[in-house]
Amino acid sequence: MIDKKxxxxxxxxxxxxxxxKNVLNKYTQVKxxxxxxxxxxxxxxxxxxxxxxLLSEKTKTSHQELFEGYIKELNETSAQLDTADxxxxxxxxxxxxxxxxxxxxxxxxxxxxxxxxxxxSDLNSEISADSLSFMRLERDFGSFDLWQEDFIACCLAARxxxxxxxxxxxxxxxxxxxxxxxxxHVLISxxxxxxxxxWEHSYYKDYLKNRKAYVYGMMKELNWDVIEERxxxxxxxxxxxx
Amino acid sequence: MIDKKxxxxxxxxxxxxxxxKNVLNKYTQVKxxxxxxxxxxxxxxxxxxxxxxLLSEKTKTSHQELFEGYIKELNETSAQLDTADxxxxxxxxxxxxxxxxxxxxxxxxxxxxxxxxxxxSDLNSEISADSLSFMRLERDFGSFDLWQEDFIACCLAARxxxxxxxxxxxxxxxxxxxxxxxxxHVLISxxxxxxxxxWEHSYYKDYLKNRKAYVYGMMKELNWDVIEERxxxxxxxxxxxx
Amino acid sequence: MIDKKxxxxxxxxxxxxxxxKNVLNKYTQVKxxxxxxxxxxxxxxxxxxxxxxLLSEKTKTSHQELFEGYIKELNETSAQLDTADxxxxxxxxxxxxxxxxxxxxxxxxxxxxxxxxxxxSDLNSEISADSLSFMRLERDFGSFDLWQEDFIACCLAARxxxxxxxxxxxxxxxxxxxxxxxxxHVLISxxxxxxxxxWEHSYYKDYLKNRKAYVYGMMKELNWDVIEERxxxxxxxxxxxx
Amino acid sequence: MIDKKxxxxxxxxxxxxxxxKNVLNKYTQVKxxxxxxxxxxxxxxxxxxxxxxLLSEKTKTSHQELFEGYIKELNETSAQLDTADxxxxxxxxxxxxxxxxxxxxxxxxxxxxxxxxxxxSDLNSEISADSLSFMRLERDFGSFDLWQEDFIACCLAARxxxxxxxxxxxxxxxxxxxxxxxxxHVLISxxxxxxxxxWEHSYYKDYLKNRKAYVYGMMKELNWDVIEERxxxxxxxxxxxx
Numbered sequence: 018m019i020d021k022k023x024x025x026x027x028x029x030x031x032x033x034x035x036x037x038k039n040v041l042n043k044y045t046q047v048k049x050x051x052x053x054x055x056x057x058x059x060x061x062x063x064x065x066x067x068x069x070x071l072l073s074e075k076t077k078t079s080h081q082e083l084f085e086g087y088i089k090e091l092n093e094t095s096a097q098l099d100t101a102d103x104x105x106x107x108x109x110x111x112x113x114x115x116x117x118x119x120x121x122x123x124x125x126x127x128x129x130x131x132x133x134x135x136x137x138s139d140l141n142s143e144i145s146a147d148s149l150s151f152m153r154l155e156r157d158f159g160s161f162d163l164w165q166e167d168f169i170a171c172c173l174a175a176r177x178x179x180x181x182x183x184x185x186x187x188x189x190x191x192x193x194x195x196x197x198x199x200x201x202h203v204l205i206s207x208x209x210x211x212x213x214x215x216w217e218h219s220y221y222k223d224y225l226k227n228r229k230a231y232v233y234g235m236m237k238e239l240n241w242d243v244i245e246e247r248x249x250x251x252x253x254x255x256x257x258x259x
Numbered sequence: 260m261i262d263k264k265x266x267x268x269x270x271x272x273x274x275x276x277x278x279x280k281n282v283l284n285k286y287t288q289v290k291x292x293x294x295x296x297x298x299x300x301x302x303x304x305x306x307x308x309x310x311x312x313l314l315s316e317k318t319k320t321s322h323q324e325l326f327e328g329y330i331k332e333l334n335e336t337s338a339q340l341d342t343a344d345x346x347x348x349x350x351x352x353x354x355x356x357x358x359x360x361x362x363x364x365x366x367x368x369x370x371x372x373x374x375x376x377x378x379x380s381d382l383n384s385e386i387s388a389d390s391l392s393f394m395r396l397e398r399d400f401g402s403f404d405l406w407q408e409d410f411i412a413c414c415l416a417a418r419x420x421x422x423x424x425x426x427x428x429x430x431x432x433x434x435x436x437x438x439x440x441x442x443x444h445v446l447i448s449x450x451x452x453x454x455x456x457x458w459e460h461s462y463y464k465d466y467l468k469n470r471k472a473y474v475y476g477m478m479k480e481l482n483w484d485v486i487e488e489r490x491x492x493x494x495x496x497x498x499x500x501x
Numbered sequence: 502m503i504d505k506k507x508x509x510x511x512x513x514x515x516x517x518x519x520x521x522k523n524v525l526n527k528y529t530q531v532k533x534x535x536x537x538x539x540x541x542x543x544x545x546x547x548x549x550x551x552x553x554x555l556l557s558e559k560t561k562t563s564h565q566e567l568f569e570g571y572i573k574e575l576n577e578t579s580a581q582l583d584t585a586d587x588x589x590x591x592x593x594x595x596x597x598x599x600x601x602x603x604x605x606x607x608x609x610x611x612x613x614x615x616x617x618x619x620x621x622s623d624l625n626s627e628i629s630a631d632s633l634s635f636m637r638l639e640r641d642f643g644s645f646d647l648w649q650e651d652f653i654a655c656c657l658a659a660r661x662x663x664x665x666x667x668x669x670x671x672x673x674x675x676x677x678x679x680x681x682x683x684x685x686h687v688l689i690s691x692x693x694x695x696x697x698x699x700w701e702h703s704y705y706k707d708y709l710k711n712r713k714a715y716v717y718g719m720m721k722e723l724n725w726d727v728i729e730e731r732x733x734x735x736x737x738x739x740x741x742x743x
Numbered sequence: 744m745i746d747k748k749x750x751x752x753x754x755x756x757x758x759x760x761x762x763x764k765n766v767l768n769k770y771t772q773v774k775x776x777x778x779x780x781x782x783x784x785x786x787x788x789x790x791x792x793x794x795x796x797l798l799s800e801k802t803k804t805s806h807q808e809l810f811e812g813y814i815k816e817l818n819e820t821s822a823q824l825d826t827a828d829x830x831x832x833x834x835x836x837x838x839x840x841x842x843x844x845x846x847x848x849x850x851x852x853x854x855x856x857x858x859x860x861x862x863x864s865d866l867n868s869e870i871s872a873d874s875l876s877f878m879r880l881e882r883d884f885g886s887f888d889l890w891q892e893d894f895i896a897c898c899l900a901a902r903x904x905x906x907x908x909x910x911x912x913x914x915x916x917x918x919x920x921x922x923x924x925x926x927x928h929v930l931i932s933x934x935x936x937x938x939x940x941x942w943e944h945s946y947y948k949d950y951l952k953n954r955k956a957y958v959y960g961m962m963k964e965l966n967w968d969v970i971e972e973r974x975x976x977x978x979x980x981x982x983x984x985x
Contacts, residue, residue, distance in 0.1 A: 122836075587896035658834055
């Protein structure tokens with residue numbers, strides 16, 4: 018397809034530009050038969066102990082197992098990427114592409130679940146009017162009530178996915194978003210502060226198709242202490258960017 | 260479908276829990292016939308003046324127009340969301356859902372293009388071995404050369420999409436990612452530092468299907484000064500999170 | 502964006518080419534204020550009475566309601582499409598596009614559910630070695646057992662989606678496919694003969710995350726009489742195409 | 744995760760049910776170290792010779808090469824699927840799943856391109872008012888002109904994808920559909936009769952972002968003789984189904 022000689026020349030040219038600056042020779046690792054991109058990481062699943070009575074024990078146990086499965090697959094994908102062929106990659110069929118797709122899928126699944134478990138199931142859920150969370154939601158949505166209305170709408174709009182309140186580093190404000198599955202329609206440059214799982218596995222055992230009942234229930238047990246810490250980080254990120 | 264009375268009760272209960280804390284009454288806006296979520300923002304397109312000779316003037320002009328189109332649609336979507344019905348939302352067919360989908364699509368398209376135009380077309384492209392960019396890529400990919408190899412592989416793997424180096428706030432390291440279109444397979448909690456457009460509109464006029472030639476060319480003109488500023492922000496974000 | 506005069510000229514030219522053949526004048530409907538594309542159709546949900554004991558009554562009822570919901574949304578989408586603006590359409594944000602997306606989503610959801618309900622829950626499930634179904638699966642998969650192995654693998658591979666055996670009008674053979682959600686990764690030019698729902702709502706109430714147990718159970722109650730009729734149609738379609 | 748013993752029992756039970764009917768023993772292939780699903784097929788690319796002057800020679804050549812690339816990848820995917828592990832499949836990360844995804848992507852890409860090349864570039868394009876194509880489009884869209892308006896709207900709505908007129912075996916009528924990329928938002932049970940490529944690679948070299956000019960041009964050169972043959976098949980399929 019592509020003229021091999023042209024490609025080789027172009028590649029040498031990129032490398033040469035950098036070599037002239039005495040950069041690459043010094044730093045390039047000795048590679049023999051295979052590449053080693055130091056990518057592999059080993060994520061460890063937290064064991065969550067959800068006290069909420071709005072979800073059955075079976076749902077909780079099963080959800081924890083799903084979470085651990087995602088982490089296992091993330092670690093495996095990462096390990097396989099470490100030595101995947103990066104020379105013969107194309108958008109239609111290549112192992113590297115498939116692995117990168119699975120990496121994002123499992124990465125998002127694992128960390129979204131972590132964020133979700135952390136911010137639900139607070140039996141003493143309470144938001145204070147002088148908390149940063151409250152003030153920021155009021156500032157960016159008009160009122161706490163309007164944020165809540167918008168967030169619930171996002172929960173009901175997801176097609177087996179997620180609703181999130183995120184700090185948008187591009188818009189420099191908090192915004193609600195809808196994600197399908199784990200990685201479709203994801204806003205770039207965003208830091209999640211409130212996360213709700215809207216996959217059927219979150220609620221079907223206990224609420225069947227009544228996602229509304231599940232969501233309204235969960236909203237009453239949001240852990241605003243955990244969320245407050247996230248808003249503090251998000252606000253500092255906002256200050257860095259301006 | 261859902262028992263209307265149950266739903267009403269649940270909703271009142273959420274609101275009541277909050278009202279008891281004297282929070283909602285005070286802050287809830289008077290709403291009459293329609294909701295006003297203060298969401299609308301008005302993004303303004305920058306006019307980029309790309310000096311690169313690796314892209315034709317026609318490609319540059321057309322790309323600038325596409326960019327401005329995305330911003331126009333983002334603004335329109337945002338304005339429409341401001342008054343969209345949030346009461347009757349479902350995952351299968353509702354205006355709110357469609358608008359949120361288009362919001363993310365155009366948001367990502369607009370800001371990814373901005374990041375891309377800013378970090379290409381530097382005729383004096385040079386990366387210094389003592390820059391933060393260089394040191395972080397060496398730290399997280401093993402060597403600059405290995406980062407480059409991985410990044411180019413991502414460029415070739417995207418199906419009409421994007422390759423990005425991002426700072427991952429979950430993995431606490433820099434990582435390369437592949438995005439299809441503008442919003443599929445997007446890593447959550449990520450801050451982009453290097454962005455390459457791999458849609459066919461970026462290169463087809465000038466390189467036809469030879470995406471490799473386009474990518475190798477662009478790599479030689481990355482604006483490492485712009486990128487360095489992003490790494491500085493990313494590193495500070497990293498420090499906040501730990 | 503586009504040169505309006507050029508566009509107008511091109512459009513007139515298409516119409517003119519056809520008018521010269523005395524075609525359009527005669528047939529074009531008088532349109533005044535709005536377009537009327539005769540698209541709207543009214544699908545009617547069948548009431549399925551599943552006798553299987555592998556699914557709880559609650560799962561069955563809830564599933565029937567989901568099915569009826571998809572049909573309702575399909576009908577609504579179709580009605581709205583009838584008068585949707587077709588003049589100002591773009592790929593980034595337009596009502597026509599959103600409606601066409603929802604049309605496909607709900608169309609597939611409605612008919613896939615219909616096909617699924619019809620071909621499961623046969624308490625006297627039996628496949629005869631001299632049935633067309635059996636012979637075709639043996640021909641195209643090597644053996645009935647190998648088809649079954651491949652089909653089950655498809656059931657386990659779907660990400661909240663569907664597994665199907667279809668007659669492929671392009672490959673001129675039966676093939677198994679994996680669909681995510683209702684409309685992603687769908688093979689074109691295919692006629693479904695065996696359909697298995699692998700969304701979490703199919704099994705989570707009764708099997709939690711154990712999709713395998715659900716799938717193995719369902720396989721034992723496939724309604725091979727219903728499936729046989731589909732193979733007969735598929736085979737006739739195959740004969741037409743060759 | 745899943746109770747291995749339970750799984751084994753369920754699996755034996757499925758097999759046993761079938762063995763009791765003396766079916767499986769007789770037909771199951773001897774398998775030793777690996778599975779052989781007779782899936783592999785070898786598609787051969789046609790060499791299209793497009794005479795249209797609405798597309799440059801460079802666009803035509805490049806498009807033919809893309810087409811051949813899809814067929815090559817389809818054949819490779821199919822060959823790899825033949826021996827892929829079907830025992831350890833999951834929805835999050837497994838080779839079988841990745842291969843099935845790539846199979847559908849390349850299958851659709853290959854056959855959609857074939858259908859497209861066949862039905863464009865007729866310098867003597869002419870549709871007769873007594874052709875089946877014309878009568879069916881009038882019947883199902885109200886008029887030929889309304890079909891055209893709807894089809895063009897679909898062409899402009901696709902996000903790097905396809906517009907198609909298909910015979911829907913579920914709705915028992917012709918309908919226009921919008922596909923993103925090659926396999927997203929694809930209507931099930933559909934037989935394509937008119938196909939337009941709306942990826943940027945179809946038009947960007949010659950029309951830049953002016954997709955409208957490209958589409959209007961292509962509409963004037965549709966090969967109605969080729970399309971007529973497809974309508975004849977579609978109509979016969981319709982007769983089979985009723």
